[in-house]
Amino acid sequence: MDELAEAAGITVRTLRFYRERKLLPPPRREGRIAWxxxxxxxxxxxxxxxxxxxxxxxxxxxxxDAFEAGRDVGEVLGLPGAPTEETPVRLTPEELADYFEGEVTPENLQAALDLGYIGTDGEEIVHISRRLLDVSATLVREGVPLAEVLSAGRQVRQHADAMAELFLRILRTHAPDTDVEKLRPLAKAVVEAELSLAMDRRLGQS
Structure with a gap:
């Protein structure tokens, strides 16, 4: 305990206090020795x-508590070998706090865990998508509360799941021998075009 406190730059008394508050996992014990x-x-x-x-x-x-109750990286990223175009990002808790300064609350963290945006891998946090991380951070910097970003993400997820199911159903029905991965860019192009047109319509009404 003395060695750990010295390495961390804190007092043994502070270390004991953190242990009492259960902020620190228990040590590995060998007889009367704590490692x-x-x-x-x-x-x-x-x-x-x-x-x-x-x-x-x-x-x-x-x-x-939220981290320890969250899913690990394997659950967040899905089954090993599952096709994905997204690039996961590994972060320390400090780096996550820097991305969303003042917005990393237990409630927001739990919402991100529930959505599957983040998981844990040892002492690291893994965000499932670099693109989603960057977009979320940009929206927060523009003044949108992280809670609203996460709420919107939940709604977008529902629509995205429905669109993915629509494309897959069409392909499985009419082109069962087609490699779905080859047609993924077509599905993305349709969604991007329709979203762009929808934004044009909404902006034209305002």
Whole structure:
């Protein structure tokens, strides 16, 4: 414990306090010896970084609970080998806080976990899509609350699922021998064109 506290730049008393608050997972024990590893050190550095960014210990505890209750990276990204055009992004909790400064609340974190946008892999956070991450961060910087971004994402997900099912049903019915991956760009082109036209119509009405 002394060695861990020194490496993390905190006092042993503070370390014990974090353990009592269950902010730190228990050590591995061999008899009467307690062993801490790099994961404990990473967790302590994360706590320090989040405190420096203005998060309270209560908020950090809630964030930790949300992460530990969330799905791991395998569940978020789907079955191994599943085709995808999206690029996952690995982040530390501090980097996630920097993306959405002031918006990384337990409620928003849980919503992102529920949507499958993020998962955990050890001490890292994995966002399922670089494009979604960048768009979400841009909207937040423009003044849209992250809670609204996530709510919109949930609605878009429903429509996107319906459109994907429509395309797959058409292909399976009328072109069962066609490689679906080859026609994926066609489906995307139709959706992008229709969305562009829909935006034109809505803007023309305003």
């Amino acid at each position: 801490y590893d790099e994961h404990h050190l990473a967790r302590l550095r994360t706590i320090t970084a989040l405190l420096d960014r203005g998060h309270t210990l209560n908020a950090i505890a809630e964030l930790t």
